[in-house]
Amino acid sequence: DSGVTQTPKHLITATGQRVTLRCSPRSGDLSVYWYQQSLDQGLQFLIQYYNGEERAKGNILERFSAQQFPDLHSELNLSSLELGDSALYFCASSLGNEQFFGPGTRLTVL
Amino acid sequence: KNEVEQSPQNLTAQEGEFITINCSYSVGISALHWLQQHPGGGIVSLFMLSSGKKKHGRLIATINIQEKHSSLHITASHPRDSAVYICAVRSWVNYGGSQGNLIFGKGTKLSVKP
Numbered sequence: 303d304s305g306v307t308q309t310p311k312h313l314i315t316a317t318g319q320r321v322t323l324r325c326s327p328r329s330g331d332l333s334v335y336w337y338q339q340s341l342d343q344g345l346q347f348l349i350q351y352y353n354g355e356e357r358a359k360g361n362i363l364e365r366f367s368a369q370q371f372p373d374l375h376s377e378l379n380l381s382s383l384e385l386g387d388s389a390l391y392f393c394a395s396s397l398g399n400e401q402f403f404g405p406g407t408r409l410t411v412l
Numbered sequence: 413k414n415e416v417e418q419s420p421q422n423l424t425a426q427e428g429e430f431i432t433i434n435c436s437y438s439v440g441i442s443a444l445h446w447l448q449q450h451p452g453g454g455i456v457s458l459f460m461l462s463s464g465k466k467k468h469g470r471l472i473a474t475i476n477i478q479e480k481h482s483s484l485h486i487t488a489s490h491p492r493d494s495a496v497y498i499c500a501v502r503s504w505v506n507y508g509g510s511q512g513n514l515i516f517g518k519g520t521k522l523s524v525k526p
Contacts, residue, residue, distance in 0.1 A: 403455035
């Protein structure tokens, strides 16, 4: 158990819908990272927050957004969902350079 | 061309065999990570290294910064080692917006037969 929690574990929704994925970092970790893992692309970095502020952006679509709240939990919002957004979404947290991964949310878009 | 290449893509071994998974990268890095992803999907960080060698139990990770290459070795492999092993590098340069963040290889799927 990494200490990072993600909810929900599974999410099934339809194209065009909007969903919110939630991540609670390990106690004391200030950074939260979001990653997408699809079958064809592998793991890809989406976005990083540090202590409530956006720190870095990767290959994140404009339809996706994230935020980190004062209690340091983070949410990833995915809107206008497409079939190709079906993937595993991981968050990770860190205090230093080592990252600890959550169990992931499996999103299926039908 | 991917910035992080792993080989082999798939590996089947008999229990007890010595296993090596290779990772080559083409960007300047500050650190390299080896991750393990179990069939259920969860990801565990095995090693983070920036030079030399690290050992944890039956796992050994080495890195050669000059050659931009790292290896993950598993001694006395066991069926419970069956998983996908992913190499990830923390780049110095701003790559696709991910300066200082991780760039991942495609993974090596290991299956250890009893």
